[in-house]
Amino acid sequence: xxxxxxxxxxxxxxxxxxxxxxxxxxxxxxxxxxxxxxxxxxxxxxxxxxxxxxxxxxxxxxxxxxxxxxxxxxxxxxxxxxxxxxxxxxxxxxxxxxxxxxxxxxxxxxxxxxxxxxxxxxxxxxxxxxxxxxxxxxxxx
Numbered sequence: 001x002x003x004x005x006x007x008x009x010x011x012x013x014x015x016x017x018x019x020x021x022x023x024x025x026x027x028x029x030x031x032x033x034x035x036x037x038x039x040x041x042x043x044x045x046x047x048x049x050x051x052x053x054x055x056x057x058x059x060x061x062x063x064x065x066x067x068x069x070x071x072x073x074x075x076x077x078x079x080x081x082x083x084x085x086x087x088x089x090x091x092x093x094x095x096x097x098x099x100x101x102x103x104x105x106x107x108x109x110x111x112x113x114x115x116x117x118x119x120x121x122x123x124x125x126x127x128x129x130x131x132x133x134x135x136x137x138x139x140x141x
Contacts, residue, residue, distance in 0.1 A: 003039040005018040011041075018124075018125045019066070023047070024044065029044075029119060032044055032047050034122035035047060043107070058077055060068050063099075063134070064067065067099050070097065071097050072097045072098060072099040072121075072123065073096075073097060073098045073100075074098075074100055075099075075100045075101075075102070077096070077098045077100070077101070077102045078100045078102065078103045078104075078105070079094075079102065079103070079104045079105065079108070079117075080107070080108070081105055081107045081108050081112065082114075084108055084112050084116035084117070085116070087116040087117075087127060088112070088115045088116050090112075093115070093116055093117060093118035094116055094118060095118050095119050095120075096119070096120040096121065096122070096141055097120075097121045098121070098122050098124065099123045099124060100123075100124045100125075101124055101125050101126075101127060102120070102122050102124075102126050102127070102128075102129070103123075103127040104126070104127065104128035104129075104132055106129055108128070108129075108132055110129075110131045110132050110134070111133045111135070113128075113135050113136055114135050114136065114139075117139060118139065119139050119140075119141060120136055120139050120140050120141070121140070122140070130138075
């Protein structure tokens with residue numbers, strides 16, 4: 001490993017979170033700040049994450065039913081060069097439907113991605129190189 005940095009020898013893991021920006025009214029924000037000040041939550045983000053989790057729990061049956069009906073894979077889906085090369089070799093391009101995170105390995109070229117992926121629908125986030133995202137842009141639904 002002489003001469004190689006840690007970043008060069010290990011693939012970086014997929015991100016665990018996605019940053020969102022929201023607009024809130026001043027009264028709502030003030031109420032959140034009050035709850036944080038009273039130590040119900042550690043910070044604004046903690047409150048917002050908790051509120052989102054509660055709403056998702058409240059609607060979990062709808063999410064599960066709809067995801068099953070639309071044939072979405074839930075959670076993390078990793079696509080590597082080997083898997084994509086196998087799809088091309090079999091003559092069966094992939095139809096990716098995911099609810100969560102799709103992570104395409106950094107060793108996947110834009111050409112391989114286009115040859116292996118017929119369509120892609122991702123509700124959540126897509127972790128791939130800028131070049132692969134660009135190559136697949138016309139296949140995103």
